[in-house]
Amino acid sequence: MWKGVCQWLPRRRSVPVELSRCILVDVTATTIDTLHAGPETGQSATDKRVLLLKPRGFCAGVVRAIDIVKIALDTFGAPIYVRKEIVHNSFVVNELAEKGAIFVEDIDQVPEGQRVIYSAHGVSPAVRQHSKDRKLKVIDATCPLVTKVHVEAVKFAKQGYSLVLIGHRDHDEIEGTLGEAPDVTQVVSTAEEVQSLEVPDPERVAYLTQTTLSLDEARDIIQALKIKFPKIVGPHSQDICYATENRQIAVKNVAHSADLVLVVGSTNSSNSNRLVEVSQNLSTRSYLIDNSAAINPAWLEGVSTVAVTAGASAPEVLVEDVVKYLHQKGFTSVEEVEVMPENVRFGLPPEIVQAISSAPAASPAAV
Ligand code: SF4
Numbered sequence: 001m002w003k004g005v006c007q008w009l010p011r012r013r014s015v016p017v018e019l020s021r022c023i024l025v026d027v028t029a030t031t032i033d034t035l036h037a038g039p040e041t042g043q044s045a046t047d048k049r050v051l052l053l054k055p056r057g058f059c060a061g062v063v064r065a066i067d068i069v070k071i072a073l074d075t076f077g078a079p080i081y082v083r084k085e086i087v088h089n090s091f092v093v094n095e096l097a098e099k100g101a102i103f104v105e106d107i108d109q110v111p112e113g114q115r116v117i118y119s120a121h122g123v124s125p126a127v128r129q130h131s132k133d134r135k136l137k138v139i140d141a142t143c144p145l146v147t148k149v150h151v152e153a154v155k156f157a158k159q160g161y162s163l164v165l166i167g168h169r170d171h172d173e174i175e176g177t178l179g180e181a182p183d184v185t186q187v188v189s190t191a192e193e194v195q196s197l198e199v200p201d202p203e204r205v206a207y208l209t210q211t212t213l214s215l216d217e218a219r220d221i222i223q224a225l226k227i228k229f230p231k232i233v234g235p236h237s238q239d240i241c242y243a244t245e246n247r248q249i250a251v252k253n254v255a256h257s258a259d260l261v262l263v264v265g266s267t268n269s270s271n272s273n274r275l276v277e278v279s280q281n282l283s284t285r286s287y288l289i290d291n292s293a294a295i296n297p298a299w300l301e302g303v304s305t306v307a308v309t310a311g312a313s314a315p316e317v318l319v320e321d322v323v324k325y326l327h328q329k330g331f332t333s334v335e336e337v338e339v340m341p342e343n344v345r346f347g348l349p350p351e352i353v354q355a356i357s358s359a360p361a362a363s364p365a366a367v
Pocket of ligand 1: 059062211241242312
């Protein structure tokens, strides 16, 4: 089946593109299955449509982290301990828990000598040392793009810089990055907080950011830092990752064409929350939903176009569920809007590659 679908050129700036520039591409199986479902009795099927944003959902770091847990379970058998949520999505965590993963908040909860996986958000050196003290067998699922920020923090600290880490204090990623150089690092979350920063040498200050921030918010905070510390230096390339950026750009491109933007993701997912903010900042109503059950039918009143996207840790099955729900509410036209292609993949960490090759009953094909 063919359906009008937009495939927009890659762009680094969020200039809206008209729907008339759409070209025809093959509709996803998700869409086809949903169209077969039929609208709810009594619902009008006229003119109500869903814009399904692409890229959406899983990023390379999340795919890798989930693969690592699945491979570890297949290779070593349950239980496998995981420090914190492997990614910030309750569906993913529950699914892995059913397969035998045990999620813990602290390394102390892992029995001595057992195997533990660090989440995609990374850990501080103190957590690594604690694991060593407890003789744990560690598998590191930290996203390579988070590791990049850790390396930058260590480098700047060694060069004698005071560090300003832009991000959310209560986020697992910030806890890990802050731990690389806690004595010289301060966390700021808003441009206003920049005003109260004090450093020993204002001429030797560096900044880094969390990987999942709002591009606009980070830009404003960096601008405030540059005004306060004119000689401030930053990372070679921005720390906000490609997946966070691409999903925000997709929302920016489409929000003006929609009455409502639904973002599939869990409440503790930073990049998902930012997608809601991006839409709201463009004056398009937006809600973060774990799944279709979280949709309030009142949100759809008077709405003719709903844009649907998903945070980097939200699985496609939940998006399918939302599209199906909307179809039953009369949103029978589904257009996939591809703002840019995304083909990033990360390799597995050496400890799991080595474990697979040395395990007698390894079965990577099962992943
Ligand atoms: S959102 Fe970005 S930093 Fe986080 S896991 Fe995905 S690719 Fe890595």
